[in-house]
Amino acid sequence: MPTEVRGARTCPLLSRRALLAGGAGAVAAGLSGSLAVPALASDPATGGDGSFGMLVDLTECVGCRSCVYACQEANGWTGDPERPAIDGDQWTAVREVELPGDPGHVRYVRTQCFHCLDPACASACPVGALHKTPEGPVVYDAGRCIGCRYCMVACPFHIPRYQWETPLPLVAKCIMCAPRLERGESPACAEACPTGATTFGRRSELIAVARKRIADHPDRYVPRIYGLTEAGGTSWLYLSDVPFEELGFASVGSTPPPQKTQAVMEKVPVVAVGVAALMAVVRWWEGARESRDEARDARERAGTPSGKEPGA
């Protein structure tokens, strides 16, 4: 049976580079350790595996949508980049959010796939159409997708979109410009951002940068990096001066959703073998009882002179 080997489709080029640059990540991890808020110092918070990530600093975003234009162009989409929500032909979008207690003041919020460290979509997909590369992006293999949309149900951030209007649709979501990463380039949106609101780098380094910003400007930022632990941590990290809930970010706990199903899936072989064995034993037991009864009946018949069934 052709089972899929995880990670077999990753780019060799980048992996080699990632190995060479691994030292930088370690340094950054040490740095981040010294600045860490103790509560955040959990495993995904270090991000020391050298994978890439993005840091979106919402305080820097001016709402120019350069990232969306760049994304549309890099990925060959032709729809209007000014649309406020991601769609079947738009992988990232900038939403204008009016602040609840502050009429007239707005924030611009970028939305796209968060590229979870333990992605629910990939764990859910029955055919392995989605998978996380060691470099960070969660990518999609359109040729495998059967269109069950379990990935959409599974994603804690409501990210994957479906091309509903097409007879033969595909799932649509940001792939963190995995092909560009393979070529050694950074994602199109990060390259296009004029203010540095979206920056690309190793996740561990970005965490260090984010923590430093919070530490240097405690009056400016809410003391939280969204994506550090959400759903087990995501490759994309956000900084904000407004509580994330007010900007429409999902309240997501720190347990990666795949853990919930994994615990059950691990029991499947045991249950299968156990049930089969139990049923076989029951059947054997009943069979033995039946032949015993049968033998007794035969004896009784033999003992009854007329050969008639007793007690009919």
Added chain:
Amino acid sequence: MKAEARWIPGRSRERSTTEKLVELGWGRLALWALALTGGLAMVYRLVRGLGATTHLNDAWPWGWWIAFDVMGGVALAAGAFVVAAWVHLFGKHRYAPLARPAVLTGFLGYLMVIAGLLMDLGRPYRIWHPIVMWQPHSVMFEVAWCVMVYTTVLAFEFSPVALEGLGWHRACRAVRRALVPMVILGVVCSVLHQSSLGSLLLIATYRMDPLWYSPLLPVLFFVSAVAAGLGMIQLEAAAASRVYRHRVEPELVEGLARGMAWMLALYLALRLGDWVSRGQGPWTRPVSLESVAAGLEVLVGAALPALVMSRKSWRQSARARLVAAGLAVVGVIANRIDSVLVSMRAGAGAAYVPSLLELWVTGAIVAAGVLGYDWVARHWPLFVEEPEALPGEARAQESRRPVGVTAS
């Protein structure tokens, strides 16, 4: 009817098309109409795509077809494995007359589930992908395999009916010899499949209402499916006696009713225990669609039928049995709809009501299933006293027949 009979004059011996139609009766004609128009609706859905024909959208990636056709359909088909195991593994040969109808329901049920799934998949022609593209971490992968293997098993378990009907007795005997391992395989698939439909939802941990999201989902789905399956067989037995004049011993149906009551009681205990241990429950909430749905589902769909069936005098009343079985079946379907639709309402942030086409397609699939059952019931030996007796079982039955089966 009469008006139609007038414009095609009946011939002397040969029956005209109209007469054949009249013989079919209104009920079957209506089913045919639903099935055929629904078939057109299916073609339309495939040509136009999901967006143009359903009310599914990015906030509601799963809708009516997954909730009712797939989740509900699989639960109702559970009677097949329960009865097959009871008769062929647990040696309860008295229940043998119920085995064939139950297996047929299961078989047709799974075919209907596959039909619904094909409608729902964005790329239905790739439905075979899980066979070669493995992703064993995915619950959906497990579901896909269970559907495939168990549908095959059901086809096998059902084949003696067809083979006998076709007069292929040698093949029939060969099939029977392999029956026990196949029944065991069917039980394994069913246990996995029924529970995995619950496990499927476990990954939606941040999306589902805690009234339904529970670590016990796989267990709850399995137990409730067994109850629903037993309920379905009772409904079928009632239909068999009314439509096909096949009398099923009331004592047997009573046994099913008792089994159903036990399963419902177990389900209730698990559900309530789960709610209490997690500090949840409809009583902790203000009145809302969620709390009312959860309350009704458990009270009317599980507690009431369990109560009715737990009293011997009520269990002996055919009408009370029918009502209780119906309630249990509806209750389990309601649970599946609640789990997939109601529980995700708040997270979706938008309303979802299935489109007419979605309901129509479901109606057509159900109609086709009923017609399939009807055809088999009228043409093949579906209602027989001692089906699928294995060599050993046959002897056992023979020796016991005067005491048990035909005595009453």
